[in-house]
Amino acid sequence: NLSERLKTVASFVEKNTILADIGSDHAYLPCYLVHTGIITQGIAGEVVKGPFESAQKQVRSEGLEKQIDVRFGNGLEVIQPTDKVQTITIAGMGGPLIASILEAGKEKLKTVENLILQPNVHAKAIRDWAQKENWKIVNETILEEHDKIYEIIVLQKGQMQLTEQELLVGPFLTKEKSAIFHKKWSNELSEWLRIMDQLSKTSESPEVQQKKEELERKIALVKES
Ligand code: SAM
Structure with missing residues (x-):
């Protein structure tokens, strides 16, 4: 059963989008998205052998080899222009690592429309990167699971001008001011x-x-x- 954290990431994925999940580990997220009929095809990227093999194993055991292509490589390197990826998800890493993966793979982002990012810590690094690189926050949420608090940031192309406070705590999250926030x-x-x-x-x-x-x-x- 998929974690609340990844289910919430999944809730931001648009129907029938072409998706790449980077740092996919067991590929639970893309498998869930195909099973629930949200997407029909996707890529799972992994740079570490163990998690890469877990992803392959999971996709095989769910019979999704035709829908989910598990690829070995660093960050956005696994994405090719011919894939026509529209949505990238990166979940379960620190904000600075997510930002560095996006920065290193900038060329691959030209045709991408949505970035759905779930930093475990230091979400600010992602907001800083987004503002500098002309991506705009279109949604944010915060949730708690097993005593851990997670933020999810959804980006689309566009400009934003956030205050120092909004960069730190999040422009949507600070407006909403939930109990978890x-x-x-x-x-x-x-x-x-x-x-x-x-x-x-x-x-x-x-x-x-x-x-x-x-x-x-x-x-x-x-x-x-
Ligand atoms: N995305 C899954 C989730 O949210 O449950 C897995 C999170 S796991 C903690 C982070 C994964 O990212 C690890 O499997 C790690 O190998 C992978 N990873 C870290 N840096 C990466 C990079 N530059 N490119 C691809 N994968 C990476």
Whole structure:
């Protein structure tokens, strides 16, 4: 049974889109999307041998070899222009890694219409990248599963101008202000306050001072939201 996290990622996939799931591991997401009739064909990309083999095994055991092509390669390298991929999903990695995969594969994004991204941490790295590269957030959501909080960011081509606060906490999420959003940021806030407290006990150095200022800035931004 698919996790709530991946089901929520799936809920943003448009019907009949050509999809590539990068870092697919067991290929659970593309398999689910084909079984539920949302897509008819897709690519599952993996750069690590173990997960690549798990993906192949899963696709075979579900009898989906004709629909889902499991490919071995780094990031968007597995996508070819002839695939005509319209949607890319990248889930279950840190925001900076997702952003670096998109940055490295920029050429492959020219014909892509939707990016559905689920960073485990540091979603800000994705919002920073998107703003710089002319992708616009068209939807965001936040959910909790097994005591972990996940954000999902949906991007389409276009421009946006986010404030520093929106880049950190998300423009849609900050408007919606759900209970999970409050929980996430109050958790982060207590963690940052704890670090501030630790830093105040260490000797003053330019590095410590800089770290403190960064934290103070983030604390102020989160308190505003
Ligand atoms: N997407 C699945 C999910 O959300 O449940 C799997 C998440 S798993 C924690 C992350 C996967 O991304 C790993 O299987 C890893 O091998 C793969 N991965 C990491 N960097 C990658 C890259 N540059 N290209 C392709 N796959 C990558």
